[in-house]
Amino acid sequence: xxxxxxxxxxxxxxxxxxxxxxxxxxxxxxxxxxxxxxxxxxxxxxxxxxxxxxxxxxxxxxxxxxxxxxxxxxxxxxxxxxxxxxxxxxxxxxxxxxxxxxxxxxxxxxxxxxxxxxxxxxxxxxxxxxxxxxxxxxxxxxxxxxx
Amino acid sequence: xxxxxxxxxxxxxxxxxxxxxxxxxxxxxxxxxxxxxxxxxxxxxxxxxxxxxxxxxxxxxxxxxxxxxxxx
Numbered sequence: 001x002x003x004x005x006x007x008x009x010x011x012x013x014x015x016x017x018x019x020x021x022x023x024x025x026x027x028x029x030x031x032x033x034x035x036x037x038x039x040x041x042x043x044x045x046x047x048x049x050x051x052x053x054x055x056x057x058x059x060x061x062x063x064x065x066x067x068x069x070x071x072x073x074x075x076x077x078x079x080x081x082x083x084x085x086x087x088x089x090x091x092x093x094x095x096x097x098x099x100x101x102x103x104x105x106x107x108x109x110x111x112x113x114x115x116x117x118x119x120x121x122x123x124x125x126x127x128x129x130x131x132x133x134x135x136x137x138x139x140x141x142x143x144x145x146x147x
Numbered sequence: 148x149x150x151x152x153x154x155x156x157x158x159x160x161x162x163x164x165x166x167x168x169x170x171x172x173x174x175x176x177x178x179x180x181x182x183x184x185x186x187x188x189x190x191x192x193x194x195x196x197x198x199x200x201x202x203x204x205x206x207x208x209x210x211x212x213x214x215x216x217x218x219x
Contacts (some may be wrong), residue, residue, distance in 0.1 A: 002171050004180055081179040083192050141181040141189075 003143050007070060007079055009144060012137035014066060018059035019133035025052030030122045083143065091136035099128040155215040159188045162206040162213060177201040 028048030035041040070076055106120025151204065163173055167197045177184075177198065184202070186192035203210040 001180070004171075004174075007180065008180055078178055078180060081183050082185040082195055082198060083186055084180070086192070123175075140182070143186055 003073070004075060004078060005144065007073075007075065008084075008140055009068075010066060011079070012140040012144075014059055014062045015133040016137040017062065018056055019130040019137070021052050021055030021057075021059055022133075023130045024050070025049055025056055025125045026122060026129075028052055030119065032051050033118070044086040047062040084140070087136055087143070090139065094135045095128055095132035098131045102127050151219060154190060155193045155214055155217060156190065156217045157187065157214045157216060159184070159202065159206070161215060163188075166206055168206075173202070173205060176205040 006082075028045045028051075032042055032045035032049055035045055070079055102124045104118060106117065106124065109116050109120060159173075163170070168176070170181045170188070172183045174184045178201075179198065183192065183198075187194050187198075197199075198212055199214055203213045206213055
């Protein structure tokens with residue numbers, strides 16, 4: 001595997017890690033909001049929030065370092081070629097579709113169970129941020145496996 | 148339901164082998180990643196006209212020799 005392949009793989013891994021960290025952070029935050037202060041559930045959710053935020057922050061730092069490495073190697077255009085751009089557009093489209101689905105379900109749920117809007121809003125946020133990152137990473141890794 | 152659109156076939160693998168290119172070296176020659184060359188070869192990804200012309204140029208053949216239409 002040459003250096004470019006490794007960079008493509010690294011980018012997909014960092015984005016997947018960032019998505020997982022963000023989802024864990026926000027889902028735990030939601031769980032903490034829904035549990036009573038001082039309970040074991042609240043403590044577990046608070047730990048999850050901190051760990052998720054740390055993973056997300058770590059992934060963002062790794063992504064900054066990755067960007068510097070790509071600039072240094074002068075391979076920005078190559079690593080962002082037309083297949084990569086197509087994968088990115090598709091990933092955003094998946095994110096939009098899933099977010100729309102969550103928002104629609106959220107509206108329906110709110111009419112049945114009053115006061116659940118904050119849950120669907122938080123889930124919509126998680127989906128809107130995580131789905132594009134995960135699907136982009138998956139498509140990139142799949143393209144590499146096919147190689 | 149059958150497919151309604153034309154597909155872009157290609158002879159990249161054969162032409163690449165004839166010129167002694169690997170996927171990586173051909174990718175480097177046209178300024179894309181190896182996964183792009185592979186997905187074009189396997190007809191997973193349809194390249195832009197610009198990339199198709201660059202590939203044909205790198206393989207020293209007219210573009211219509213490297214790429215052809217597959218009718219549905």
